[in-house]
Amino acid sequence: MEVTALCIRLDLGFPQVVPNRQQHFKHEPIIVSCEGLAGLNGWRVMRKIKESPIICASNWQKSTGPCEISTAYPHADSGEYWCEIGGKKSNTINITVTAGSVILESPVLPVVEGKNMTLRCRNKKTFNLTAKFYKDDNFMGSSSTGEMSFHNLSKSNAGYYKCSISDFGESSASWVTVTAHEELQKSPLVSLLLFIGVTVGLVAVLLLVGLLRCKKHQTIITATGSPTSPSSVESSSFPQTVYQQAEPAATQAQPAATQAQPAATQAQPAATQAIYAFITRPMRDTGPGLPSCSATQVPTAATNPKEDCYYQTVNYVNV
Structure with a gap:
């Protein structure tokens, strides 16, 4: 039974021929080699003579290395030559041996x-x-x-x-x-x-993009967990959950310098108190053991919302 090896043709280059020409005289020596092609050794030189692919050696197990034809003949050595290794196949060349002069x-x-x-x-x-x-x-x-x-x-x-x-x-x-x-x-x-260099470059770019996205995600988490400033919540029109009562926060007012006032009489920092307005019940039905939130406006800073309630507006006043 004849066993045919399956080889994939890749752009791995061409076999080398000595003498370096397509046509050769009868009885001339010819060497076909692929050693070092694509940085690999141990290629098997193949040839197709009269539509029959055969190895360029009498023994398959010892057929790796250059194909050395000591005495070329037209019918025995004219044809296509290529090299194979590990299922890979090189490009094909043509050799013609002539009996003419x-x-x-x-x-x-x-x-x-x-x-x-x-x-x-x-x-x-x-x-x-x-x-x-x-x-x-x-x-x-x-x-x-x-x-x-x-x-x-x-x-x-x-x-x-x-x-x-x-x-x-x-x-x-x-x-x-x-x-x-x-x-x-x-x-x-x-x-x-060149192929390895391009691959390494693409991997480096992907890693860089991943690191930037990770850093951006961490920045968003840090910003979300930081204390909320008045300017960031006053304009909110969506209900938000209050998990704990607000505590007075000391903020530093910006100096209000005008042409009529000297620099020595600028405004001093003042403490602020949060006033919650339009407190609503949670997004679930109330029942025994569940908090109940009014749907009215909180009039003073002394009134703080209950836990697990939602609010729509937060105002800050000086105290």
Whole structure:
């Protein structure tokens, strides 16, 4: 029974290829590695040859580490390559092994928009030969050095490229990808560190907001439990509960300085007495053992409301 591992593809980068090109000559050595990708070691190199995904090693248990192909063959080693570790899957690259005498050296990884790219057409033993270049089977031009450069790339530069050298033949076609996301070219470790930094920043902001809300809540509780000033209760139009009798409070009157009076004759602090008005019964029916509150106005400061009664107005007078 064949067991297929379930892997999730993440933007963890691309495998590294040595030599760094898509096309390779027959019998050349090739190394595909993902060691250090995303800051991890122990990747398993996978490849799809003729629509069949297999490991790049004869032994599954010992298949971690670089995939070293000592002698490449067209039908055995041409295909897609990627890396897997712990259910994670890297991006895929393409490798073409040709039995011909001409190859096109093109980038293995996607090229970023706005960057430059150089294609090289070469024979296995001879360099710097005049070559013709094609894109999507359309002739682009000739080069006496066997190279063609592209500047300030855009999406329109993506496509299948190939080349030919007189008396030697034509190369295979390779797809060149042009992407607008420069993050694909960055080190996966840098992306990982950036992700961690953003996460820590968000957590810090949430903690700060929580502390501010907690501090605000404590301030409200402190303010509620503090003595009530005349100015804060005189304007209240809602019934409030009186739990204890009011005691005289000593308040300090503000100096009333006028043009007609000298500074030495300013008003002295005076004591105040609270007068409660419009005392009503509690918000429950009266009965045996329950307090009974009148619904009339308290005329003097000597009369204080009963406990568990409600009042609507409090006035303060000097005594």
